[in-house]
Amino acid sequence: MxxxxxxxxxxxxxxxxxxxxxxxxxxxxxxxxxxxxxxxxxxxxxxxxxxxxxxxxxxxxSKEELFAVCIKREAGRLVDAVGAVVDPELAPEERLWRGVLAFFTFVGEYRDSWNVLHRQAGSEGQPFAAEIAEGRRRAIALIGALLAQAAVAEGVPEWFLGETEAMAAALVGAGESLADWWLDHPDESAKAMAARLMNLAWMGFGNLVRGRNWQPPTSAKADAEPA
Amino acid sequence: MxxxxxxxxxxxxxxxxxxxxxxxxxxxxxxxxxxxxxxxxxxxxxxxxxxxxxxxxxxxxSKEELFAVCIKREAGRLVDAVGAVVDPELAPEERLWRGVLAFFTFVGEYRDSWNVLHRQAGSEGQPFAAEIAEGRRRAIALIGALLAQAAVAEGVPEWFLGETEAMAAALVGAGESLADWWLDHPDESAKAMAARLMNLAWMGFGNLVRGRNWQPPTSAKADAEPA
The missing domain is CATH 1.10.10.60 (Homeodomain-like)
Known part of the structure; x- marks a missing residue:
């Protein structure tokens, strides 16, 4: 056209x-x-x-070309938003918290961007499904590499290094699903959503059922407070 | 027709x-x-x-009617497979492990069922997207209720009860995403996949980075071994 x-x-x-x-x-x-x-x-x-x-x-x-450019732009924005806060100097827990908080802050601020990336473009049979699946794979590989980097820096046992990509996949899926859940619970803040993902991903149910829940790391707390 | x-x-x-x-x-x-x-x-x-x-x-x-019946049958099979192993007498950890293992066993044995439920039917713009989204919501509510039930039985603190549905959403998303990851890593066993989800969901990264990983509960170990 x-x-x-x-x-x-x-x-x-x-x-x-x-x-x-x-x-x-x-x-x-x-x-x-x-x-x-x-x-x-x-x-x-x-x-x-x-x-x-x-x-x-x-x-x-054309509409198809326009949609492709939209996906590319919104995916780039999301990656930039999360990448901007992930400082390799930080401890793994704080790095994860900042990344997770940046993700939910982005989803909250740019609902339409998230919707285009996740709901509209994320399935087979839809245009660009392959590109979205590939982008998702790259995001998982990137987060897996960050986990591996943190693991090496922390002297984490060898077996964990073989697990970082799968763990990243699980983390990404948990984040996506919580972002969906958020649509049905719009009164929740980005910070509350991010804390939920930390409760699962950092603490695990094993801690939660014993009453130990996740709290922002002290040094990150000031930054993490809503402005 | x-x-x-x-x-x-x-x-x-x-x-x-x-x-x-x-x-x-x-x-x-x-x-x-x-x-x-x-x-x-x-x-x-x-x-x-x-x-x-x-x-x-x-x-x-018609094809549309046939697809609707397929989705209904495959969703019922999955719910039955997981529901059959979730014994309310078991401790929360073992119950979660059995449910997670049943999920990955189902996905491994009935790849086409999972594919129809998750990849083919799970997006807006596709037929039956609303039904699938609703089914997913029901699964989350069900798992959330199981978590709440376990929490009450274990005397878990009050705040956790308000979190069980969101935690269930995160868990379901993590499971879906790991099932996707499995497609790219077909040599992995259902048991290894289930252990990965337990490592995230039960232990959390906070334990993993300290070298504490998840092991099947002793009493469930015999049942969980591949036949």
Whole structure:
């Protein structure tokens, strides 16, 4: 469909291309999140973005191409948000807490982004399912590598190193599922959600049933308090 | 499409209806698992079931109806498999271990069932997404109730009771994600997979990084050994 609009739109206000593209992608993320990929229309994307439909096509191509760019942008945002807080100088517990808190903070602030990544794009039979599955695999490999790095630094036993990728997969799944649960419990804070995942992932039920629950590490506590 | 075949097929071998339906459902589960809902054809279901296509329609209706019956049957099988081992007399740790082991044993033995439930049916935009999401919610509520029951029996602190549903959601997500990871690591046994989930869910990273990993409870060990 891009061929219908070979030239850069001439009637548009002279906004920098990057600004225009951001407008369109913000609109598209909202529409894909609310309607799902199949039901989303380029008409609605154009209306929400406040520009003409031909301009949407001219800037970012067909609905399929637009969706691909959305996924790429939202996945990059999520990885950046978590990556920004994971300081290798921190102890494993604090590093995990910060990463988990950054994840839930992102999901809370960018619901539509999360929705596009997780609900709309995450299944076979849907467009881009393979790309999403691959992105998920990369996220698991990355988190597994962080666990392995922490394990080596802490002098953790050898057997744990063979387990870090599987543990990362379990952790990612637990985070996704809690993010889903959060949709049904919107009054919960990102911090409360992150503490739940720490209770499972750091403490385990074995501690919980004995009444030992997870608390933010003292040195991280100040940073972790909501502003 | 059922109307094309108003009468019971006359040419079929005289097999009991229940046997015939099971043949068709087994074939349909395999085909839906391998092709996905959209690409699956009723021709292939008929070939795999070894009967004529009109008979497939006559017994179980349209592709959509057939898929709905498949999901219902496979979900029931999974719930039965896990429910059969969860003895309320057991201590929470052993109960969790048995349930987790039953889950991975089911996934290992009935890959196609799991695939239909999890990969083919689990997303918005797909048919029956709402039913699957609702089924998942019910599973979480059920596991949450089991956790609460165990917590009360063990005299666990009050705060834990408010957390059991969220913990169940995290546990279910971790199990799903590990089942996915297993697809990429098919040489792993169901028992090894179940032990991984116990390491996360019962021990937590806090124990793991200190070198304390999970071992099957002594009393459950004999039962848990592969036959």
């Amino acid at each position: 891009r061929s219908e609009q070979g030239d850069r739109p001439a009637r548009a206000k002279r906004l920098p291309r990057a600004v225009r593209e951001r407008q369109i992608l913000d609109a598209a993320t909202a529409v894909f999140s609310q309607r799902g990929y199949h039901a989303a229309s380029m008409d609605e994307v154009a209306v929400v973005a406040g520009i003409s439909k031909p301009m949407v096509y001219a800037y970012l191509g | 059922r109307s094309e075949q108003g009468d019971r097929p006359a040419r079929a071998k005289r097999l009991p209806r229940a046997v015939r339906e099971r043949q068709i459902l087994d074939a349909a589960t395999a085909v839906f698992s391998q092709r996905g809902y959209h690409a699956a054809s009723m021709d292939e279901v008929a070939v795999v079931a070894g009967i004529s296509k009109p008979m497939v329609y006559a017994y179980l209706g």
